[in-house]
Amino acid sequence: MTSAIPSGNEPLTVIQSGVATFFGRPLASAEDLEGFKCVLAGVPWDEGNAGRNGANYGPRAFRDASSWFRSYDAERDFDLWDALPTADVGDVAVVPPNAERSMSMIAEHTRHVRKQGVLPVCIGGNHALAIGAARGAAMTVGRMGYLSVDAHLDTAPDWVGERYMSGCPTYRAAEIPNVDPRNVVVFGVHGWLNPRSQVEAAQDKGIRWFGIERIESLGLDAALDEAIAMASEGVDGLYVSFDLDSVDAAAFPGTGTPEPGGFSSREALKIARRLGRANPIAFDAVELAPVYDLSGISARLACGVVMAFLSGVCGQ
Numbered sequence: 269m270t271s272a273i274p275s276g277n278e279p280l281t282v283i284q285s286g287v288a289t290f291f292g293r294p295l296a297s298a299e300d301l302e303g304f305k306c307v308l309a310g311v312p313w314d315e316g317n318a319g320r321n322g323a324n325y326g327p328r329a330f331r332d333a334s335s336w337f338r339s340y341d342a343e344r345d346f347d348l349w350d351a352l353p354t355a356d357v358g359d360v361a362v363v364p365p366n367a368e369r370s371m372s373m374i375a376e377h378t379r380h381v382r383k384q385g386v387l388p389v390c391i392g393g394n395h396a397l398a399i400g401a402a403r404g405a406a407m408t409v410g411r412m413g414y415l416s417v418d419a420h421l422d423t424a425p426d427w428v429g430e431r432y433m434s435g436c437p438t439y440r441a442a443e444i445p446n447v448d449p450r451n452v453v454v455f456g457v458h459g460w461l462n463p464r465s466q467v468e469a470a471q472d473k474g475i476r477w478f479g480i481e482r483i484e485s486l487g488l489d490a491a492l493d494e495a496i497a498m499a500s501e502g503v504d505g506l507y508v509s510f511d512l513d514s515v516d517a518a519a520f521p522g523t524g525t526p527e528p529g530g531f532s533s534r535e536a537l538k539i540a541r542r543l544g545r546a547n548p549i550a551f552d553a554v555e556l557a558p559v560y561d562l563s564g565i566s567a568r569l570a571c572g573v574v575m576a577f578l579s580g581v582c583g584q
Contacts, residue, residue, distance in 0.1 A: 289356035290391065291334040291571070296355035298377065301386045305352050306578065309381075310359035311374060311393040311401075311552075315367055316433040319513075319524030322557035323394040326570075327359055329522075329558035330391050333567035337575060344584050348575065351582040357381075360390070367396070367432035374400030375407070378550055382408040387581065389574065392554035394524065395422060398437040398509045405550040406444045409505035412549070413451035414441040415495060417539060418511040419459050419527040423466040423475060434524075434555075435466075437509065442473050449474040453499040455492065455539075456480060456514040459527040480529060492539060496546045505549035510540060510577070512555045512570055522566025523555045533569050537576040544580020551577060 289295050290308040301307060310327025317323070339349040348354075360377045362370040374390070378401045381388035390401050398416070406412045416422065422438040425431075431440070442449040454470075458480040470477060476498055483491040500506050517526035519533040531539065543551075556570045 288331045288335065290331055291337055291339070291354070293349070293354050293356045296357055298357040298380060301355065301381065301384045303353060304355045304386055306354040306387040306389060306581070307357045307381055308354060308389045308391060309357050309377060311362065311390045311397045312359055313362045313370060313374070313393040313397045315364050316396050316427070316430060317394050317524060318427065318433055318435040320557065320560065321524065322559040323392055323524055323555055325558050326393055326554075326556035327391045329567040330556060330570055333564060334571045336568070337571055341579065341584065346579070346582070346584050348579055348582065352578055354578070371400035371403065371432055375404035378404030379407045382549060387548075388550045390552040391574070392552060392556065394434040395437050395509070395511050395554045396432050396434045397554060398552050399432055399440040401550060401552050402437070402441050402507045402509070403444060405505065405507045406446055409549060410446065411503045412444065412447050413499035413501070413503040413506045414438075414447060414453070414509070415499040415506060415543070416454045416509040416511065417456050417514045417543070418454050418509070419456060419461070419514045419530055420511070420525065421454055421457055421462050421466045421470055421477060423469040423473065425469060438475060439469060439473065441507070442475055448502075450476065451499050451501065451503055453477065453495045455495045456483065456531060458529050461525060461527070488535060488538070492542055496543070500546065506546055508543050508546070508548045508551045510543070510551070510553045510573060512553060512566070512573065515569065520566045520569055522558050522561030524557045525555070526560070536569065537572055540573045540576040541580040541584070544577040545583065548581070
């Protein structure tokens with residue numbers, strides 16, 4: 269496939285011109301992904317938000333920030349796009365007044381990409397999009413695990429009767445027929461927005477989670493390996509969701525629910541790279557709300573998280 273989009277090794281000034289795609293990747297149709305191993309799709313979903321609004325602008329801010337990123341990793345002497353041919357397939361269509369229909373369209377996108385043997389990556393958008401994306405990924409495997417990096421449990425069965433809220437994706441994942449709730453794990457829980465009702469819901473459902481203090485006690489590497497082992501035990505595929513509000517608010521202010529005391533930017537990159545090595549079948553990075561960070565550091569860290577994850581997919 270030929271494209272006018274720069275390869276990633278062009279001068280920086282060239283990358284910043286022309287059509288804005290994720291990391292300057294070729295723009296492709298999700299209907300024809302021959303030659304690609306990974307596709308990036310924006311999901312500008314922000315309805316049912318439990319925090320501040322604005323994550324629907326996340327994909328656009330991510331694309332803009334990604335124009336500064338190069339594909340070569342000097343520390344590893346490794347070129348990401350050479351190893352993992354990747355395309356941007358635009359944004360998944362969503363219907364703000366209709367959450368159920370929107371989740372179905374997100375699910376169908378993820379399922380369709382997976383069926384072509386390509387890794388789907390969804391750039392959000394608030395965390396509710398994972399409800400649809402995880403459902404679609406689960407359609408392509410026998411038994412699936414679900415691992416979410418998040419400051420919040422997101423185990424609300426519903427919010428005043430609404431099932432597609434940003435506080436519900438972990439609970440919804442545990443309801444997928446081919447997902448055993450004991451393979452649903454949340455990593456990085458902290459802060460004062462995890463109500464007792466969600467702790468009890470996780471316990472009743474069999475969902476397991478790691479708080480920041482437990483992670484510090486075990487050590488980041490050991491805790492993450494344990495979480496991956498829990499989510500992966502006996503499964504045929506692992507879905508990974510990375511809620512960027514798990515990162516300390518000082519390093520990632522551009523989100524709807526900023527939390528102090530989260531992961532450092534370096535820890536976030538390390539976690540993402542390790543998760544990429546866990547043989548995931550799909551991935552999302554959610555809760556970038558650029559309106560709360562005029563400096564743009566949040567969007568750049570979001571790009572770094574995705575790059576680190578994809579490098580991990582390549583074994584780096």
